[in-house]
Every structure is written in C-alpha cells, then in structure tokens.
Amino acid sequence: MNRPPTLSIVIPAFNEGRTIHRILDRVREVQLIGELAKEVIIVNDCSTDDTEEAVHRYIASHPNLPIRYHRHPVNRGKGAALHTGIEQATGEYLIVQDADLEYDPREYNELLQPVLDGFADVVYGSRFQGSKPHRILFFWHTIGNKFLTTLSNAFNNLNLTDMETCYKLFRTEMLQSLTLREERFGFEPEVTAKISRVPGVRIYEVGISYYGRTYAEGKKIGWRDGVRAIYCIVKYGF
Template identity: 55%
Template sequence: MSTQRPTLSVVIPVYNERNTILEIVDRVLEQPEVDEIVLVDDHSTDGTRDILRSLQGREKLQVLFHERNQGKGAALRTAFRAATKDLVLIQDADLEYDPADYPHLLAPIHMGRADAVFGSRFLGGTHRVLYFWHYLANRFLTLLSNVFTGLNLTDMEVCYKVFRREHLQRMTIVCDRFGIEPELTAKIARMKVRIYEVPVSYYGRTYEEGKKIGWKDGVSAIYWIVRFGLIRTR
C-alpha cells in the first residue's frame, strides 16, 4: 500500500520586507518538504515588489501582487486560492519564524494523527525575550478564543499553522488584516478535525526592526474572536 507523503505549499504574505524577503525564500526552499511557495506582495512600497519580480519564473515559486494594500488576511486569501498542494503552511516573511521547524509541524500529519497543526511559542521552543505586554495580550487572546472554540491551544496568534488544503477550500475568509488568526482558528475548530500543537522557535523583532502588529490589532482580534464565536459565518 502506498504511503506517499502529502505535498506541501508554503504561503507567504509580504509587505515591505526588502531586508528579509530573499533570505526567507532561500531558507524555505532549503527545506526538503517544500513543493511550492506562493508569495503574495500586499502592495509593498519599499522596493520589495521589484525584488519579488526578479524571482518570477524561479522553480517552485508563484509570485502574486496586490494592486493596493489590503492586509495580511487578504494576502493569505489570495495565496490560499493559488496554492495547489495537499497541505498549506503559513510562513511570515520577516524571519521571526524558522523554516527548520517544518518537520516538527508536519510530523503529526505525516504520522496520520492530525488534520491541522498549530505551532506554539509557549511550549518550550527557543524564543527571543521581548515585550511582556505582548506576551500577556497573546495569552489573553488565546484564552478568549479557546472559550469560544472549545479548543485548548496555548498560542492562537502564532503564524505557523498547517492545514489540509481541502479544509481551507471550505472556508470563506473575510478578515483582511490580523483578524485572520482568530478566523482560521474558529473555522477549523468548527470542522471538528484533529488539531495538534507543537513547540516552535520564535525570533521576534522590535518595532525598530520592523514589527508591524500593534495594540489596535489586539483590539480588533477581540472583535473577531467574539464575532466568529457567536455568529456562524459561511
């Protein structure tokens, strides 16, 4: 009986990451599990678009462009539609997450135990020590999400999430910005699939180094958690 592993698309939303984009693409391509990378530039203004244009036609790469800035959620929505492989893994373009963690993220699925896998920055992986209030906010948002979804995640806001593409195709994604994290969590929870969580490394950036998420995104996340918890959005 064939035990061929499922194929993998890595989707990367990109906005103003000219200093890291080439390195993250190279590091993702180094991972033997990767069959396809889908990059979506969300109308960068710092020269990133020109760098991405230079990558068009490179093996394993799809490079797509938004004609106006819409947000991370919108970029992922575009990437999900373009992905062609069995599994879809979300990767940020800013080097905060290490593609060397892919084998750990994929192992529960390859072992036949999981249909979706979340990374967690709070389960013992290597992480840079940074903002206390960000840590508290992440824990609060995860707790609130768990109240509505019935899951027992430790890090709902983590970038690293892996889904079977067939499950993503059943979702209608509506969030354009960082509300995408609670939206994906709520909608995969409703599908009653097998979800695992594994520790991942985290090399966080300061705002001076280019970190984009802020307190307004945290407030927005509360809105989306409650919305998706109370209203079944098809």
C-alpha cells in the same frame, strides 16, 4: 506521471524587501519529510519598497524553487494576502510563512509529522510550548497573546497555547472549504474559530522557535489589531 504530494507555503509580504530573499533561502534549503515537494506562493500586498524587485530577482536566480507571485494593486492587509494565497494553493498541505525572519522554516517537518502520521488535520506551532529558542521582547505582547488565546479557547472549546502564531499548517482542502472574511490580523482568530467547527477536525500543537522583531526592525502589529482580535473572537465564536 503523477506529481509528488506538495506543501504549499503561502508568504504574505508588505515592505519586506530587506529580508524576503533570506527567508526564501531558508525555505529553499529545507528538505521536507515524506518526499513532499514545495510550492511557494508570495502575495505582495502593494508594498511601497523594493519587495517586488527583490522577489523577481530571486525567481530569476533560483529557477529550481517553484515560486508563484501575486501582487495586490492596493494594500488590503495580511489576511487579504492570505486569502489570495490560500485560493491559489494546489498542494495537499498548506503552511503560512511570514516574510520576515521571526519563524524558522527548518521546523516545517515538525508541524508536518502529526499530519503525515495520520493523527492531525491541523497543526499549530506554539511559541509558548517546549524548550525551543524564544527571543525575550515585550511583556505586554506576551500578556496580550495569552489573553487572546484564552478568550479564543473559551469560545471555541480548545486548549491551544498560542492562537496568534503565524505557523499554522492545514490540510489544504479543509482550509479552502472555509469562507474567510478578515483582511487584516483578524485572520488568526477567525480561522481558529472556523476550523474548530469543521466536523471531526483533529487539531494538534507543537513547540516552535521564535526570533521576534522589534518595531525598529519592522514589526507591524499594534494595539488596534489586539482590539480587533477580541471583536473577531466574539463575533466568530458565536
């Protein structure tokens, strides 16, 4: 019997023991359009809290949600965790899902729709487009995101509004054809540059909600990651 088309949901996790069960609940509750099945791939990037125990408890108590768990023996960065998840994915489509609560899995279908309708190969979820809820936080982060997106657009000849978004949905085969090297937050500009150069690729963007975290609530990205992003935009843009 043939298996249904599947969405691989790749979740990189580092010290997310307090919230990972909540994001998994939300993933589990989503009913995907197109009769798609779910495949959840969690990559624990050598957390020092109880992330691993929380995941194992969740797997034991929710056997109907197909979860595959991987753990890095040393901390390597979000990009490295994504490389592992992408390599392990078997679904026809793939989306990145952070383990925190900043992005809403109920919006998967909005990203899937242009792909299932035959218009898109890649869909970015923009935090700066449309009328979805958007938590008001840091002025300079917003300016930084817009600067990085504009710089990326200039090098890659795109007109994205949110290059740094977590929510990026791909045809898995296309994503797996790329050679990705960045092991930290440089993943975003690198994958954008490389996917934009796939012959005939069709990239779309849809508006999404954003429930951002403060640093006290666990936000990890800092100014050094912004500097690295500029380097990656120039490096992979050329």
